[in-house]
Structure formats: structure tokens, C-alpha cells
Amino acid sequence: MPDTSDVPRGPAEELGVALTKIRKAKGLTGTRLAGMVEMSQAKISRIENAITLPDPADIEKIARALDAGEADTRRLVELAEQAHDRMTDWRSLWATLASIQREIRQIELGVKQLKDFQSAIVAGLLQTSEYARAVLSSFRPITRLEDPANDVAIPAAVSARVQRQEVLGDRERTFEFVMTESVLANRICPPEQMAAQIRRLRELSSQPNITIAIIPAATALSLPPMHSFNMFDDETVMVELLNTGILSQGKADVRAYCRAFDTFKSHATLDIDALLDKHLAGYLDEARARTAY
Known part of the structure; x- marks a missing residue:
């Protein structure tokens, strides 16, 4: 049986994984990113770990701080919006x-x-x-x-x-x-x-x-x-x-x-x-x- 433990199960999880990858690729810690977007490190952690439902406006702010690009930013915001339309x-x-x-x-x-x-x-x-x-x-x-x-x-x-x-x-x-x-x-x-x-x-x-x-x-x-x-x-x-x-x-x-x-x-x-x-x-x-x- 294939190992699916790291496969995102829904929009919030997929969003969290994507943001974590982008942040790490930029060489940023969660604390540093939190400071850039004027959010708490705990909030960044909850978003990345899909513990909280992400606010699309917050996700757009984070994506732009990470210089994710227009296409990736739109996709991340879409995932945040989709997360609100399902039971978590x-x-x-x-x-x-x-x-x-x-x-x-x-x-x-x-x-x-x-x-x-x-x-x-x-x-x-x-x-x-x-x-x-x-x-x-x-x-x-x-x-x-x-x-x-x-x-x-x-x-x-x-x-x-x-x-x-x-x-x-x-x-x-x-x-x-x-x-x-x-x-x-x-x-x-x-x-x-x-x-x-x-x-x-x-x-x-x-x-x-x-x-x-x-x-x-x-x-x-x-x-x-x-x-x-x-x-x-x-x-x-x-x-x-x-x-x-x-x-x-x-x-x-x-x-x-x-x-x-x-x-x-x-x-x-x-x-x-x-x-x-x-x-x-x-x-x-x-x-x-x-x-x-």
C-alpha cells in the first residue's frame, strides 16, 4: 500500500503545504514571515498546519509577502476560499x-x-x-x-x-x-x-x-x-x-x-x-x- 501520509487531504491542507514550501524555499522562518505580514507566529503555524480555516485576505497578504507570483497567489487564495466550503x-x-x-x-x-x-x-x-x-x-x-x-x-x-x-x-x-x-x-x-x-x-x-x-x-x-x-x-x-x-x-x-x-x-x-x-x-x-x- 502506498504511503499517503504526506498527501494533502483538502484545500486547507494543500494550502498549508504549499505555503510552507514557498516559505522554506525563500529561506524564511515562520517567525520572520509573521513579522513581515504583521501576524503572530502562532497564526502562521496554524495556517501552515491547517489547524485554522484560512482567511483569503490573509493568504493573499502572505503570498505577496513571499513574492509568490500572480498565478500562484490566485491559486493560494482559491484554496483558502474552497476551504470555507467544506467540513474540516x-x-x-x-x-x-x-x-x-x-x-x-x-x-x-x-x-x-x-x-x-x-x-x-x-x-x-x-x-x-x-x-x-x-x-x-x-x-x-x-x-x-x-x-x-x-x-x-x-x-x-x-x-x-x-x-x-x-x-x-x-x-x-x-x-x-x-x-x-x-x-x-x-x-x-x-x-x-x-x-x-x-x-x-x-x-x-x-x-x-x-x-x-x-x-x-x-x-x-x-x-x-x-x-x-x-x-x-x-x-x-x-x-x-x-x-x-x-x-x-x-x-x-x-x-x-x-x-x-x-x-x-x-x-x-x-x-x-x-x-x-x-x-x-x-x-x-x-x-x-x-x-x-
Whole structure:
């Protein structure tokens, strides 16, 4: 079987390989190129490694700084435009659970409006550290991103996830969270920690730039909640799967998920106290019963 590990799999990957070759042929480091185009070295690295969707304007600026020529510049810009019309699988780009959190944080820091739909677990931006630890620990044996013997992997990932939550304090940004009631019912961690997570949701729901809406379990849904997803400024969608994240800025994809979010939102209620109270009481009763023995 031929070795295809170095063959670009799509426009973003092909673009990254081409830019890297041109840069190296010019004898430039990523840091030097970054200075020439007034971008960070990290951004140049993300573009070359297809970790971020390339902005066509940025690519044209980079290509001209590299003196790539008109034909090559047009081709590179075309690749950048094509990359926005397809789903990008980040599976090969996420080496660790912590790196996943850091990459998502970079996206979140670049947007003004975030919409998040969850069908199974509490959104990462709303998780307590113990809830996050339980979620991330459960992923490790399935995704095998980490060495099971690596004792610092989960704490590092939890720390990175909690760090993402700093963005919630920026009142210039708005956050809309919609979740099914099953999110509250799914026992991701011990009852006392689930109770703490529910209290955290109530606390955050009072923040003026955050709205949290819940779809009651008895609701007749017009659209099945197939999976969770995030919308960034209604320009980018990230679909959350068990072992990867899929990102798209394709207009058709974004429109579809905007409609999906609005549909789920129409089924949800902002009057969440009664639902939170119900599940909080259940977890507290369970916690008391456990300590009684």
C-alpha cells in the first residue's frame, strides 16, 4: 500500500503545504514571515498546519509577502476560499485533550457572539472543574489521545477548559446556550458534583450577557437532537463528535445549523428555575442517601 501520509487531504491542507514550501524555499522562518505580514507566529503555524480555516485576505497578504507570483497567489487564495466550503475534520490535528481546549479557546476569543446547543452534556464554557474532569476522563479511553499512565493529562485538560471560561466575563460578548433537559439528567459525575454543576448553571444564567434555555423532556420536538454544535458569529459552525470536532464556514452548512439552533431555541424555555430545582433536589436526596450508609 502506498504511503499517503504526506498527501494533502483538502484545500486547507494543500494550502498549508504549499505555503510552507514557498516559505522554506525563500529561506524564511515562520517567525520572520509573521513579522513581515504583521501576524503572530502562532497564526502562521496554524495556517501552515491547517489547524485554522484560512482567511483569503490573509493568504493573499502572505503570498505577496513571499513574492509568490500572480498565478500562484490566485491559486493560494482559491484554496483558502474552497476551504470555507467544506467540513474540516480536526482529528489529526488534536494531539492531546488539553490542545483541543486551547484550540477551541482561540476560536472563542475571536468572536463576539457564541451559540451553543447541547444534547448530552453541559457546555464546556459552563462546566464546573469536577464536571469537566469527569467528562474529559471519560473521553480518554475512547479517543486514546493520551497515555493512560500520564497522570497530568487530565488536570492539564481541565485547567485548559476552565481557562476558556474567562471569556464569559467579557460583557461585550454574548452567549446563548440551549440544552435538552436530558443534559441535567445524565449523571456524568457523583450526585454532590452534579448538584454543584446545577448551581453553577443557575449562577451563570443571571449574568447579563449569558442566556441559558432548556428544552423540557416532555417537549414534542420538530427536529431530533442528533448531536451538539457551536455557532461562532453565525459565520462558523463546529459540530461536536465523540472523537473529533468538525468545523465549517461553508454558507450552506452555517445556514443549516443556524436554522437548527433557532428550531431548538423555539422549543426551549428561559424559565429554567423549576427544571433546575427538580434535578437539584434529586441529586441532593441521592447524596444524602449515600452519606447515610
